Every structure is written in structure tokens, then in C-alpha cells.
Amino acid sequence: MRRSVVALAAFALVGLLAACGGGDGGGEAGLEEDTIHIANARARSPMRDVAAVYFTAHNGQEVADRLLGVSSPAAGRAEIHETVEEDGVMRMRPVEAVPIGPGEEVRFEPGGYHVMLFDLTEPLEVDSTVTVVLEFERAGQIPIEAIVEPSVPEEEEEGMDHMGDMATGEGMG
Ligand SMILES: [Cu+2]
Numbered sequence: 001m002r003r004s005v006v007a008l009a010a011f012a013l014v015g016l017l018a019a020c021g022g023g024d025g026g027g028e029a030g031l032e033e034d035t036i037h038i039a040n041a042r043a044r045s046p047m048r049d050v051a052a053v054y055f056t057a058h059n060g061q062e063v064a065d066r067l068l069g070v071s072s073p074a075a076g077r078a079e080i081h082e083t084v085e086e087d088g089v090m091r092m093r094p095v096e097a098v099p100i101g102p103g104e105e106v107r108f109e110p111g112g113y114h115v116m117l118f119d120l121t122e123p124l125e126v127d128s129t130v131t132v133v134l135e136f137e138r139a140g141q142i143p144i145e146a147i148v149e150p151s152v153p154e155e156e157e158e159g160m161d162h163m164g165d166m167a168t169g170e171g172m173g
Contacts, residue, residue, distance in 0.1 A: 033060045036100070036139040041132070043117075045124040046151035051075070053115040053132050053146045054108050059100045061138060067098040069135040076119025078132065083111050092116070097137075124148045 037058040045051035059065050070078040081092045090111070098113055100106045108114050115132060124130055129145040136142065 034062075035060055036065060036134075036136055036142055038134065038142060038144045041144045041146040043124060043130050043132075043146040043148050044151040045117075045120070045148065048123045049118070049120045051117040051120060051124055051130065051148075052081075052110075053117065053130070054110065055115075055144060055146065056105060056107050057100055057134075058105045059102055059139075062102050063138060064099060064101050065139055066100065066137045067134055068096075068137050070115045070132060071135070072117050072130065072132045074121055074124075074130045075117035076121070078118070079116045080113065081116045082113050126150050 037060055039056045039058070041053065041055040043051045043053045057067070067080060070080055072078050079094045080096075080098060082095045083090055083092050085091075092114075095113070098106060106113065115134075117130070117132070126148050128148050130148060132144050132146055134142045134144060
């Protein structure tokens, strides 16, 4: 998979435009204080069998927790990734766990932590949802429904170093 990881580095950077709307994954459960709350879950799949999933996790527990694993019925394999900058080059790498302190919020977003789905059983359709199961050390398994967003054109690829400057109107001249 090393090849894919390199190829995917580009799209992990694009699209800082956070989706409005969406809301949380929607579910029957009301807001229980004593767990992890997931909001704004969304996915992008610029390649037919790979997707990145982003969300915000809020720890409503009075103790620290850790995201230890991820899985999805829609994917053969899922990993927790982070994006790091090395010598001006952005790359992603798997991480074993993501800590989240009591009352803290951790954003999984382009350029940072994200969940990666590999070997999708079928291509994701925009506006549909994909199920991802987050496994926390204390809160246990939390299934989320990520809304599939259009993926951003990969023309950004050339300018790998312009993090944070993803305005759509650039590129004149
Ligand atoms: Cu990744």
C-alpha cells in the first residue's frame, strides 16, 4: 500500500473548505454526556477504492480516552492517519492511537488526523453515506455515518506547500 499512501498525500491536503450543513451523523441516540460525541462526519473519495473520512470528536467523559481503531463494512481495510510535514513536503502516515482529553475536542480534517478507507467494496456516491466504526478505549465502539462529499479536483497537486491557501479562485495567469 505504500504506493497508494504517496499518491494520496495530495488529496489529503486539499479541501479545507469545511462543509456546512451536515450536522452530526444523525442517530437515534440523544446527547449523552458520558461518551464521545461525533459531529460533522464526512468522506471524500477521489479514487474509486479509497476514501478519507473527517469528523470532530468531543469527549464528554470526565476521563481521557483514545481512539484505538477504525473499521468500515464498506472497506476492506481502514486506518487512522495523520498528515505531517517533513522538509516542506506533506505526507500521511498511520498512527496507532489518537488521545482525547476529558472535555476536549479533536478535529479530524484535511491536513491533520483522518481516517483512511482502503479497498472500498464499491465506489462511494456523493450525497450517500458510508458507515465507519470508531473504537475508543473507554467509550467503546461508536458507529458514524459519514456523508460523501464531492472530492476536490487534484489540480492542487502541484503546489503541495500551500497549506491553508485553498481558495477556489486561484490560478489565474
Ligand atoms: Cu491518509
